[in-house]
Amino acid sequence: MRQLLDVQESNHSGFVTETQCPFCSVQCKMRVTKELPIPGSRRYSYSIEGMPNAASEGRLCVKGMNAHQHATSKDRLLQPLVKKNGQLVPSTWEEAMTAIIANFQAIGKTHGPDSLGVYGGGSLTNESAYLLGKFARVALRTKYIDYNGRFCMSAAASAGNKTFGIDRGLTCRLADIPLARCIILAGTNIAECQPTLMPYFTKAKENGAIIIVIDPRVTATAAIADIHLQLKPGTDAALANGMLKVLLDEKLMDEAFIAQRTSGFAELSTHLSTVDLNEVAALTGLDEAAIRSAAKAYGNAETGIIFTARGVEQQTDGHVAVRNFLNLVLATGKIGKPGCGYGAVTGQGNGQGGREHGQKSDQLPGYRSIEDEQDRSYVANVWGIHPDELPRKGVSAYEMMELVHNKTIRSLFVMGSNPVVSNPNADLVEEGLKGLDFLVVADMFLSETAQMADVVLPVTAYLENDGTLTNLEGRVLLRESTLEPPGETRHDWQILCQIAEGLVKKAFFPFESAEQIFEELRVASRGGVADYYGITYDRLRRDGGIYWPCTSTEEDGNQGMMFERSFAHSDGKALFMPVASRHPQETPNVDFPLTMTNGRVLSHYLTGVQTRRSPSLAARNVENYLEIHPKTAKKHRIVDGEWVEVTSRRGSFSVRSRITDKIREDTLFVPMHWGGIQNVNKATSPELDPNCKMPGFKTSTVSILPLRLKLTHKEASHRI
The missing domain is CATH 2.40.40.20 (Barwin-like endoglucanases)
Incomplete structure (x- = not known):
């Protein structure tokens, strides 16, 4: 696709670069060409084309085709801003860094290190996410770090960990979708959120698959469904109970798989004996016949995959709702073989990798637990500190906003996120951010949160920075750039290293490139659940992408299928869990109908x-x-x-x-x-x-x- 845009003053004067889309979790590869304007013209010509890759197979959606427009926008922040007399005004890096370091030191000295908070994002590269976690715990020594991915994947991640012993977005490969004879899409609108994946589902339909969509709206995804269960919001767990009841009554469960590879089924069976399908239908707002039809379609299918996304997960029972859908997967034995599995459809570009290496309040790199003594000792050794110097776990993203509001957290460093818009109860969040002693935001634009900051730092865009990202199926991809950053923008990791140096922590942040950071990440993740040790930049350049876990540089990183022989729990078995049917946390009344x-x-x-x-x-x-x-x-x-x-x-x-x-x-x-x-x-x-x-x-x-x-x-x- 060719586009014309007005000339902007930047270092992007004509180029050809291979990159990948900065938006959703598919991470489509693309080639962007910028041609110099003809003499007398005020416009550059841009050409964007998809490149072959294992996920989108060369496809691009409308967001990917136009991603370069924000990177070349006249609204880009090209130099630091510092608030003076209530207004953000242009500044030098020296002045901005001096203000940041002085305020972090003063606030930390007066109120303790936990008065400083760090808030990250699920679109940061693995390197930036890793370094942000290390920066919070080593440079600032605060326990308060979390990120906007808490609002994206936390329910599915926790459910996967409890059920399987490990959380990786897809337990199968995208290539398995056309092999499935029944696909359940629960609370996911792939046609709008990950549109370059839709051909996988149309191919499955061509192969005879029955597609079941669970959504209170008739979305573009629901338009391809054979069965659309248009349920009341917040009743997904109850619907799964109804479907499990049908599977049990119709004897559509895989008894051999249950006996050999799972535990906890007796408790689930006892629970299902109390489930009344009429009550489930009334609670969900669905016809009993529709629930029965969907359950039988999934149960009778030789192969099948269940996908969930935010529609199921962004609820106060999201964790158990996902676990109930995983009960469906285990009950039918549809996992660990071609055309079968479960997938949590990640939303953000690096929603998978962003939660694996230390941005979450309770995690260390490699999906290690910050409360586990062995994990603490290992990571502390990699970082060159004593385990006692590592803070303990903090709180989740919204809970951090509550601590900001009550002034437990008095200074906040925000990188790659816009919490005043993305958090619930936004008025409380805005009030809290306005009351901070000191707010720093690193962003490409003057976001709603950045407008409230005391210092705003301009960062590079996807066209200009290097790093790895992990797509929705757990495949690690390398994005490299040959372009010079425009204006005075700096990479996220450079900013973190510079602040750390000002805080007299340079010895822990000696990095000169994203690849150097990844080399430390590899070691820090080694032996963890999300083990990246066998992945290197050279391998990624050669292979195009590698699935984790990858424990050795000799290991084939292109398999992708999980749980073929065992699950990740110590006994090798997956765990069933009975889930109660319940009403949503809020039910309509006269005032709020x-x-x-x-x-x-x-x-x-x-x-x-x-x-x-x-x-x-x-x-x-x-x-x-x-x-x-x-x-x-x-x-x-x-x-x-x-x-x-x-x-x-x-x-x-x-x-x-x-x-x-x-x-x-x-x-x-x-x-x-x-x-x-x-x-x-x-x-x-x-x-x-x-x-x-x-x-x-x-x-x-x-x-x-x-x-x-x-x-x-x-x-x-x-x-x-």
Whole structure:
């Protein structure tokens, strides 16, 4: 695809570079060509083409085709900013670094190291994520570090660890999808979130697969379904119970697999004897026949794969809901063989790798536990410190925002994230960030969070930096650049090393390249659950991508299939767990009669900081909106296209209405990519899953009012 963009002052004066998309977890490879403008013209010509790779097979979606637009945007931050007299003004790196180091030292000395917090992102490279964790614990010596991936994968990750003994997004390969004869897509809208994967599913349909979609909306993904279970938000665990009940009653379980390779089935069987399919149907809002049909389709299929994503996981019972879907996988023995398995469809570009090497509050590199003495000793030895110098575990991402609000955390360093938009209960988060003694943000743009900062540091984009990322199937990929960073931008890892040097910790951060950091990451992960030791840059350059775990440089890193012979628990068996059917954490009432869920749209990514700087992407969705059923709209006197105010127990936001029959009558849907008055998270619930600390994004109860009626009420009140 060829595009014309106005010339911007940058170091990107004409180039050809091979890179990969910075957005979703597929990590499609691409070639970007920038040609110099013809004499007298003000425009460069850009050509973008997909490159062969094992995941997307050379395909690109609309986001990938236009990713270069934000990287070359006139809105890019090209020099540091420092707040003076309440305004962010251009600064030198020396001035910015002096302010950061002085404030970190003063605040840490006065209030202790745990008064400093670090907040990362799931789009950072493995090298940056690894170094950020080390920076928090060695340079700052704080226990408070977490990242926005907590809102993405934590429910599926914790469920996988408990069930299988290990968490890797897909237990099978993408290449297994066409081999499956039944595919369940639970709470995942792949057609909009990972569109370059859709040909795998259309190929499966051509091969005779039955596709079951579980979603309260008729999405573009649901359009390809043979069976669409349009359930009430927050009732996924109950639906899985109903399906398990059918499998048990119809004798569609793999008894040999259960006996030989699992434990805990007796407890599950006892639990299922109490499950009433009529009650499940009433709770989920589905017909009993539809539940039975879906269960039998999956149970009778010779091969099958279950995929879950945020629709199932972003709930306060997300952990157990995923575990109940894993019960379905184990009960039918559909794992560890071609065309079978489970997949947690990662959202962020490095959602998988980002959670493996130390950004999470309770983890050390290689998926080691920060509370395990042996793990602490090993990593401390790699880092050259005593185990007693390592902080213990901190708290999850939203809990960090609560600590910011109550001033336990007094200074925050944010890298690659926009927490004021992405967190639930956004008004509390904004109030807390405004009350910080000192806020530092490293970003490409002046995000909503960066606008509140005391210091903003300009970082490089995907076109300019090197590093590895791990895609949704656990394949580690190398992204390298030949381009010079524009303006005064610096790589994430360079910024961390420079601050560490100012804090007299240079000896622990001697790195001169991303590859040097990866070499230390390899050693730090060695022997851990997520073992990258056998992966090197040279191997990645040669092979194009390597699955973890890869324990030796001699090991074939291209297998991908997990659990062919045993699971990762010490006894080699996977674990069943009985899961109770329950109502969502919030149920509609007179004051808040509707359930609101949120999610993504095709043209945008995360909080929209990057995609809203792409003219081609922004033009597709200029503003946020709310989907509402025609009958519901009529009941609430809402006209298509008008602005409405949505209110929950936490707060309110305003967006434009979009009337559609592709959503349940009791449900509203709002995208998550906008801040300010259009920020859906002003109204979402901060209640957390007790197992993984995932917020309940998908089941907030709300009221809705056309703004014209609200204004009329105000005018009448004023006259009175």
